[in-house]
């Protein structure tokens with residue numbers, strides 16, 4: 001069994017990005033500038049956005065964090081988005097999800113200029129992704145592809161089972177793994193809450209990607225020998241023995257599943273740090289006005 005070390009690979013990627021930023025500085029060019037809007041004060045969301053800002057500093061990007069109250073109306077948020085769309089100083093921005101219930105998420109995502117949509121959530125970018133066109137690939141799926149690639153995990157002709165059909169992870173992941181190119185060319189099964197006999201499906205999988213948010217969901221009996229297991233789950237469970245009073249846990253029963261898997265991502269230190277690194281990568285591409293295509 002080999003650990004897919006997202007913490008380490010994300011550091012490598014950040015070093016690569018920092019070197020690109022240094023070149024930009026040496027040439028007297030403007031460095032990439034990422035902005036993030038966060039509405040409300042959900043603890044986990046604030047932590048993630050904080051990590052994104054810190055990562056920007058680390059690679060030499062400029063960053064702007066815009067905090068709006070929980071009571072923000074959709075109109076107010078749309079106005080802020082229009083400002084960022086028009087601001088030539090901002091290369092890319094994200095609106096942290098989830099949003100408070102008075103705000104329609106799809107309306108918000110559609111308001112973002114597709115050229116600044118470094119999350120890749122705008123329907124135009126999502127559509128391009130599905131059509132194998134160059135675009136911003138959503139950061140979490142992009143991070144998973146990058147991990148598979150850097151560890152030389154074969155995806156071609158493999159059966160990939162994705163658990164969970166969220167717009168930000170499961171759905172794009174199912175599309176990307178089945179796309180032409182590398183990593184891709186996989187045969188994909190997308191499972192969700194209406195899937196029957198899920199164990200019968202997961203035990204056929206060469207690659208399993210769980211994005212559910214249910215701690216210890218994926219048990220050893222659900223996994224065949226030598227499967228590749230990618231755990232996208234991140235759930236905070238209270239734990240008084242830790243400094244913060246909580247620890248984070250994935251969807252996978254790591255202790256038992258890791259004995260069977262050929263490759264497995266840990267939580268923490270797997271997909272999470274990769275998500276942040278790939279958001280930076282997309283912002284660099286936005287600055288360079290480039291998009292990514294699979295090879």
Ligand SMILES: Nc1nc(=O)c2c([nH]1)NC[C@@H]1CN(c3ccc(C(=O)N[C@@H](CCC(=O)O)C(=O)O)cc3)C=[N+]21
Pocket residue numbers: 047048051094095096097098119139140234248267268269270271272273275276
């Ligand atoms: N518009 C938008 N884009 C996102 O990309 C987005 C979002 N909204 N909303 C929430 C999810 C979640 N997400 C994570 C990012 C980093 C870690 C991360 O760094 N995790 C660390 C540990 C963090 C901890 O200790 O809590 C790890 O897994 O090792 C986790 C989760 C981005 N998301």
